Amino acid sequence: MKFGIVTFPGSNCDYDAFHAITDVLGEEAVYLWHKDHDLQDSDVVILPGGFSYGDYLRAGAIARFSPIMEEVIGHAKSGGPVLGICNGFQIACEAGLLPGALMRNSHLQFVSAEVRIRVENADTMFTNLYDRGDILRIPVAHGDGRYVAPAQVLEELEAEGRVIFRYADAGGNISADANPNGSERNIAGIINEGGNVLGMMPHPERASSLLLGSSDGVGMFESILARVAA
Amino acid sequence: MAKFRIAVHITPRKGLLDPQGNAVRDALRTLGFNEVKDVHVGRYIVVETDAYDAITAEEAVTDMCRKLLANPVTEDFDIESAVHA
Numbered sequence: 095m096k097f098g099i100v101t102f103p104g105s106n107c108d109y110d111a112f113h114a115i116t117d118v119l120g121e122e123a124v125y126l127w128h129k130d131h132d133l134q135d136s137d138v139v140i141l142p143g144g145f146s147y148g149d150y151l152r153a154g155a156i157a158r159f160s161p162i163m164e165e166v167i168g169h170a171k172s173g174g175p176v177l178g179i180c181n182g183f184q185i186a187c188e189a190g191l192l193p194g195a196l197m198r199n200s201h202l203q204f205v206s207a208e209v210r211i212r213v214e215n216a217d218t219m220f221t222n223l224y225d226r227g228d229i230l231r232i233p234v235a236h237g238d239g240r241y242v243a244p245a246q247v248l249e250e251l252e253a254e255g256r257v258i259f260r261y262a263d264a265g266g267n268i269s270a271d272a273n274p275n276g277s278e279r280n281i282a283g284i285i286n287e288g289g290n291v292l293g294m295m296p297h298p299e300r301a302s303s304l305l306l307g308s309s310d311g312v313g314m315f316e317s318i319l320a321r322v323a324a
Numbered sequence: 325m326a327k328f329r330i331a332v333h334i335t336p337r338k339g340l341l342d343p344q345g346n347a348v349r350d351a352l353r354t355l356g357f358n359e360v361k362d363v364h365v366g367r368y369i370v371v372e373t374d375a376y377d378a379i380t381a382e383e384a385v386t387d388m389c390r391k392l393l394a395n396p397v398t399e400d401f402d403i404e405s406a407v408h409a
Binding site: 151152155159187188193194195197198199200201202240242243244276 | 340341343347367392393395397398
């Protein structure tokens with residue numbers, strides 16, 4: 095399976111994603127340049143973390159208009175898997191691939207820490223190797239990670255099982271203390287209506303081996319592999 | 325065609341948590357401005373554009389706000405009248 099990892103000016107997790115896909119997963123990965131119009135036959139597109147275009151205007155607002163995004167949006171609309179991580183989540187929201195927006199952390203500080211997230215839905219192409227209720231240790235590193243959406247959208251996400259991850263404590267409790275950025279309802283990751291675009295603030299690619307402190311993120315990439323290859 | 329300058333004010337949507345505004349409000353109160361009720365911090369953007377007339381310029385900037393300058397989920401925008409640049 096071929097993973098395409100988009101490199102925007104200011105992306106800084108593209109190499110981490112490449113490492114997770116090639117060295118850990120043993121699959122093929124290519125970098126997709128933001129100015130190109132070619133996904134190079136990628137089966138899965140990863141929008142990686144970073145600070146594309148310096149977060150000018152709003153995080154992800156400018157990257158969303160990169161030439162490559164036309165192809166990424168087309169890929170998503172035709173059911174192709176897209177995984178937006180951190181800045182990639184922000185870009186996916188700005189591009190309208192996912193509802194809502196990511197705003198400045200409620201405490202106004204950049205947060206770089208390992209957090210715990212609870213798997214809320216294990217019946218997706220990104221999470222099928224986990225069990226519902228699993229607690230994953232995954233790092234976050236962001237200044238604009240507070241997920242917000244209109245109340246009606248939040249209700250829809252909940253009703254349709256589209257909240258995929260929530261910040262939780264070690265015991266799996268969803269508490270304000272476990273919420274690193276003030277996200278509504280502790281939301282850490284959501285999926286689109288079609289179930290093929292997932293956005294999340296935590297970094298599974300940085301939790302891809304015990305050498306990095308946690309390998310809890312690998313299951314996401316293996317899930318994609320299991321589902322898409324099937 | 326003439327050249328116009330249009331100022332745009334972008335503010336956090338009312339009702340949404342505005343931690344930056346709250347931090348500035350609290351700082352103002354610390355300074356002794358105890359009457360301060362609320363502060364909102366947004367962006368001020370100035371667009372210079374060619375347009376047939378002021379109305380056309382304002383319509384174009386409104387479109388720019390909807391498509392890029394403001395986030396429809398979290399922000400409100402307000403544009404000033406176009407002035408000749």
